[in-house]
Amino acid sequence: MxxxxxxxxxxxxxxxxxxxxxxxxxxxxxxxxxxxxxxxxxxxxxxxxxxxxxxxxxxxxxxxxxxxxxxxxxxxxxxxxxxxxxxxxxxxxxxxxxxxxxxxxxxxxxxxxxxxxxxxxxxxxxxxxxxxxxxxxxxxxxxxxxxxxxxxxxxxxxxxxxxxxxxxxxxxxxxxxxxxxxxxRVGDLSAAAERNRLARDIHDSLGHHLTAASVQLELATDFHSLDPAAARLAIEEARRSVKLALGDVRQSVRTLREEPAQPSLSAALIGLARGHGGRPVVTAEVEGDESGYEPAALTTLYRAAQEGLTNARRHARATRVSITVTLGTDGARLVVTDDGRGFAPGGDVGFGLLGIRERVRLVDGRVELDSAPGAGTRLTVTVPRSPVTGTAAP
Missing domain, CATH: 1.25.40 (Serine Threonine Protein Phosphatase 5, Tetratricopeptide repeat)
Structure with missing residues (x-):
């Protein structure tokens, strides 16, 4: 003009x-x-x-x-x-x-x-x-x-x-x-970006823990008469998931008020694996040095692993889930593999995978999803390595 x-x-x-x-x-x-x-x-x-x-x-x-x-x-x-x-x-x-x-x-x-x-x-x-x-x-x-x-x-x-x-x-x-x-216009775009970020965080954190609690409560209902001990264990696991969800809410509030401390990716993934007592059996392995990566990239890898585990538990009915991360000099590679029932690629994707793709795109990474009916699912996320700038996680 x-x-x-x-x-x-x-x-x-x-x-x-x-x-x-x-x-x-x-x-x-x-x-x-x-x-x-x-x-x-x-x-x-x-x-x-x-x-x-x-x-x-x-x-x-x-x-x-x-x-x-x-x-x-x-x-x-x-x-x-x-x-x-x-x-x-x-x-x-x-x-x-x-x-x-x-x-x-x-x-x-x-x-x-x-x-x-x-x-x-x-x-x-x-x-x-x-x-x-x-x-x-x-x-x-x-x-x-x-x-x-x-x-x-x-x-x-x-x-x-x-x-x-x-x-x-x-x-x-x-x-x-x-x-x-x-x-x-910038204000509107910033507000929209913040809404999207909050939506991703709510889905990836609260959705993950509430899904786990829902699965455990279903098990407690099914085994209430057949195996009271297993039902009590499932209820305890559901309570633990609810406590974790509450902790995530408090962490989100602290994040909005002040800059949070960035936990190590290996510790976060190990905690994610241990927090799933019972089915599926989850293993997590991290190789390499994460000190050369931005917090946004590490958070993206963690959220992708969390979403892959949530989908394996909610939809795939998997019994085993493997999470491996390789941190190289040029980039990092996350692979989440489950032995669930799989699905036919190309269909509609849920909010979880959509949020992961948005996160990965923000750090110039790439997402690959391989699956077939009855053959399990393999989620691969790669992100480049760049100097640490202190950028907040998306």
Whole structure:
């Protein structure tokens, strides 16, 4: 979007026109006070009309700003511009000093804000052409008169400066408007990203533990009469999962309030494996040094392992799950394998796998999923290694 594509969206600086009106009034009154009276008569009526014309121009400024506080419609702006032109022409006819010619520079200045640069340049050319036409009609050989040539040059310079100042002001005001719009969009995108992050965390942490609790409660229900000891053990495991879920909630609250300490990946995976007493049997193995990885990458690997284990328990009905992580010099590789019932790839994916793919994409990694009915499932996640920057986990 160019600086001239949104007509009427910018407004001129409010004090410029009244300041120029005041200067012209002071100069005109001074000239009429020390110079000869117009037509040799009393200057009272002439001076009053001159001052009244400038006062009407000031009133017109106030009317526009109070009537159109945000922006002036194009039709109204055209009416105001023509009204100003008439008043300035009248003031110029009453001004013996010639200072009121400076008011013509305001016409392209206003036009630039209301209609754009092309209209402003065209109006400046008309003002300059009007002055030269007047000289040709009333002062033959004007170009040999130093005063006329000086006046023409001064008006030309004033018109050029007025259009340039208006151009800079319009560009600056519209730039600020675009910046505010971009800031609002960035705020919306940041809020959406934070919502997605919270959704992933809720699914990956609470969903994992609540799934485990649900499975254990189902076992307790099934074995309530057949094996009371197994039912009690399942209930204890469900309680443990609920406690872990509560711990995750508290950890999430601490994370929102302050930067959390980053646990080691190996310790987190070992804790994940040990926290699944009973079925499935989970083994976890980590090889390599994780000190060269960003916290976001390590968190992504942990969440992927957690999701793979949750799916193996909830959907695959697996009896064994293997989690292996290899931390190399260039990147890390996580493999989660289960012996469950598998599925046909290519179908709809759940929120868990979708969240893992989002996490892995944020750290420039890759996700591979291999499965077939009756053949188990293999989830592979690879992430690159990069210098530690202290970036928070996604």
């Amino acid at each position: 160019s600086a001239w594509s949104v007509k009427g969206s910018a407004r001129p600086v409010p004090w410029i026109a009244p300041l120029l009106y005041g200067a012209v009034l002071a100069g005109g009154l001074y000239f009429q006070a020390v110079g000869p009276a117009p037509g040799g008569g009393a200057p009272g009526t002439h001076t009053a009309a001159f001052a009244a014309g400038l006062a009407l121009l000031c009133v017109l400024e106030g009317v526009e700003r109070h009537r159109f506080p945000a922006r002036t419609p194009r039709r109204a702006a055209a009416v105001l511009l023509l009204t100003r032109l008439g008043l300035i022409a009248g003031v110029n006819a009453l001004d013996e000093s010639g200072l009121s010619r400076a008011l013509f520079v305001l016409l392209p200045f206003w036009a630039c804000f209301a209609f754009g640069r092309r209209t402003a340049v065209a109006l400046a050319a008309l003002c300059m052409g009007g002055l030269l036409t007047g000289y040709v009609a009333s002062a033959p050989g004007w170009y040999r008169n130093l005063e006329h040539v000086s006046d023409a040059l001064m008006l030309g310079v004033g018109l050029a400066l007025a259009v340039s100042m208006a151009a800079v002001a319009v560009a600056e005001q519209e730039g600020r408007a675009r910046l505010a719009s971009y800031a609002a």
